[in-house]
Amino acid sequence: MGEETDSRIVDFLQKVREKYNIRQAIFFGSRAKGKHLKDSDYDIILVSEDFRDIFFSRRSALMYDFWKHWPVEIEPLCYTPEEFEVKKKQMGVVREALKEGIPLC
Numbered sequence: 192m193g194e195e196t197d198s199r200i201v202d203f204l205q206k207v208r209e210k211y212n213i214r215q216a217i218f219f220g221s222r223a224k225g226k227h228l229k230d231s232d233y234d235i236i237l238v239s240e241d242f243r244d245i246f247f248s249r250r251s252a253l254m255y256d257f258w259k260h261w262p263v264e265i266e267p268l269c270y271t272p273e274e275f276e277v278k279k280k281q282m283g284v285v286r287e288a289l290k291e292g293i294p295l296c
Contacts, residue, residue, distance in 0.1 A: 203235070217289065219288035220232070237267055237269045237270070
Protein backbone atom coordinates (compact mmCIF):
# COMPACT_ATOMS: atom_id res chain seq x y z
CA MET A 192 0.00 0.00 0.00
CA GLY A 193 1.52 3.32 -1.07
CA GLU A 194 1.62 6.62 0.80
CA GLU A 195 -1.05 8.16 -1.44
CA THR A 196 -3.34 5.21 -0.84
CA ASP A 197 -2.68 5.38 2.88
CA SER A 198 -3.58 9.04 3.11
CA ARG A 199 -6.74 8.76 1.02
CA ILE A 200 -8.23 5.81 2.84
CA VAL A 201 -7.14 7.06 6.27
CA ASP A 202 -8.59 10.51 5.56
CA PHE A 203 -11.84 8.94 4.36
CA LEU A 204 -12.12 6.78 7.46
CA GLN A 205 -11.44 9.74 9.76
CA LYS A 206 -14.24 11.72 8.10
CA VAL A 207 -16.66 8.79 8.32
CA ARG A 208 -15.83 8.26 12.00
CA GLU A 209 -16.78 11.87 12.76
CA LYS A 210 -20.38 10.90 11.98
CA TYR A 211 -20.55 7.11 12.42
CA ASN A 212 -19.24 4.86 15.16
CA ILE A 213 -17.22 2.48 13.00
CA ARG A 214 -16.49 -0.73 14.87
CA GLN A 215 -14.43 -2.31 12.11
CA ALA A 216 -12.94 -1.17 8.79
CA ILE A 217 -11.14 -3.39 6.29
CA PHE A 218 -9.33 -2.02 3.24
CA PHE A 219 -9.15 -4.70 0.54
CA GLY A 220 -8.89 -5.32 -3.18
CA SER A 221 -6.26 -4.37 -5.73
CA ARG A 222 -5.27 -1.09 -4.04
CA ALA A 223 -4.77 -2.76 -0.67
CA LYS A 224 -2.61 -5.40 -2.37
CA GLY A 225 -0.62 -2.77 -4.26
CA LYS A 226 -1.65 -4.33 -7.59
CA HIS A 227 -3.94 -1.56 -8.81
CA LEU A 228 -4.19 0.40 -12.01
CA LYS A 229 -4.22 4.20 -11.98
CA ASP A 230 -8.03 4.33 -12.09
CA SER A 231 -8.73 1.33 -9.83
CA ASP A 232 -11.30 1.98 -7.15
CA TYR A 233 -10.83 1.75 -3.39
CA ASP A 234 -12.64 -1.13 -1.68
CA ILE A 235 -13.52 -0.87 2.00
CA ILE A 236 -15.81 -2.68 4.41
CA LEU A 237 -17.28 -0.62 7.24
CA VAL A 238 -19.07 -2.16 10.22
CA SER A 239 -21.24 -0.02 12.49
CA GLU A 240 -24.30 -0.22 14.72
CA ASP A 241 -25.24 3.13 13.20
CA PHE A 242 -26.14 1.42 9.91
CA ARG A 243 -28.96 -0.53 11.56
CA ASP A 244 -31.82 1.78 10.54
CA ILE A 245 -30.47 2.60 7.08
CA PHE A 246 -31.34 0.48 4.04
CA PHE A 247 -28.30 -1.46 2.80
CA SER A 248 -28.21 0.29 -0.61
CA ARG A 249 -28.48 3.73 1.03
CA ARG A 250 -25.50 3.14 3.32
CA SER A 251 -22.94 3.11 0.51
CA ALA A 252 -24.49 6.18 -1.07
CA LEU A 253 -24.05 8.07 2.20
CA MET A 254 -20.35 7.19 2.25
CA TYR A 255 -19.70 8.84 -1.13
CA ASP A 256 -20.09 12.25 0.51
CA PHE A 257 -16.95 11.58 2.54
CA TRP A 258 -14.95 10.70 -0.60
CA LYS A 259 -16.19 13.09 -3.29
CA HIS A 260 -13.06 15.23 -3.70
CA TRP A 261 -10.88 12.45 -5.15
CA PRO A 262 -10.86 11.54 -8.85
CA VAL A 263 -11.01 7.76 -8.33
CA GLU A 264 -14.03 5.84 -7.06
CA ILE A 265 -14.62 4.17 -3.72
CA GLU A 266 -16.70 1.02 -3.26
CA PRO A 267 -17.79 0.91 0.38
CA LEU A 268 -19.65 -2.10 1.77
CA CYS A 269 -21.47 -1.09 4.95
CA TYR A 270 -22.75 -3.68 7.42
CA THR A 271 -24.22 -3.84 10.88
CA PRO A 272 -22.21 -6.10 13.22
CA GLU A 273 -24.83 -8.85 12.88
CA GLU A 274 -24.83 -8.69 9.08
CA PHE A 275 -21.05 -8.79 9.09
CA GLU A 276 -21.01 -11.89 11.32
CA VAL A 277 -23.28 -13.69 8.84
CA LYS A 278 -21.35 -12.52 5.76
CA LYS A 279 -17.94 -13.51 7.07
CA LYS A 280 -19.09 -17.13 7.35
CA GLN A 281 -20.25 -17.21 3.73
CA MET A 282 -18.15 -17.55 0.60
CA GLY A 283 -17.71 -14.15 -1.00
CA VAL A 284 -16.14 -10.74 -0.82
CA VAL A 285 -16.32 -10.32 2.97
CA ARG A 286 -14.55 -13.59 3.61
CA GLU A 287 -11.86 -12.70 1.05
CA ALA A 288 -11.44 -9.24 2.58
CA LEU A 289 -10.92 -10.78 6.00
CA LYS A 290 -8.29 -13.11 4.59
CA GLU A 291 -6.39 -10.66 2.38
CA GLY A 292 -7.44 -7.17 3.46
CA ILE A 293 -5.85 -4.63 5.77
CA PRO A 294 -7.69 -3.96 9.05
CA LEU A 295 -7.86 -0.22 9.68
CA CYS A 296 -9.77 -0.37 12.95
